[in-house]
Amino acid sequence: MMGASALLVQATTVAAKAYAPYSHFQVGCALLTAQGNLFTGCNVENASYGLTICAERNTIFHAVAEEGPGMKIAELAVVALGLEFPPCGGCRQVIAEFAGPETPIWFLRDGKPVSMTMAELLPASFRL
Ligand code: THU
Numbered sequence: 001m002m003g004a005s006a007l008l009v010q011a012t013t014v015a016a017k018a019y020a021p022y023s024h025f026q027v028g029c030a031l032l033t034a035q036g037n038l039f040t041g042c043n044v045e046n047a048s049y050g051l052t053i054c055a056e057r058n059t060i061f062h063a064v065a066e067e068g069p070g071m072k073i074a075e076l077a078v079v080a081l082g083l084e085f086p087p088c089g090g091c092r093q094v095i096a097e098f099a100g101p102e103t104p105i106w107f108l109r110d111g112k113p114v115s116m117t118m119a120e121l122l123p124a125s126f127r128l
Pocket of ligand 1: 053
């Protein structure tokens, strides 16, 4: 474990780098892998709105590119500047692909770190 606060600080720092000229909604994600590596990422929007990628998926895809297909998420934090929320539904499904039911997902509620497990965030996730 890296510590929720450290992970949330990393997510907040990278959120400031978001490319979000359309929504102005800056999101950052930080994840620690089972191997102990830290990855961060932000949302990157596009003039063709549907091509936008969320901070969480951007981070996870980069982690896979670095560690390979065995990459596992030990814990993950998501922060949006000025707003507080857990990961969007689509990203929950992508997190679930690389996480277990007990994997903690950290976000802020009233300025304080809170965590929910993947089982709580996405019960009955789709698996092949
Ligand atoms: N966004 C994320 O990066 N993560 C989420 O979990 C929710 C939404 C981004 C996508 C888009 O750039 C902006 O926030 C508004 O939806």
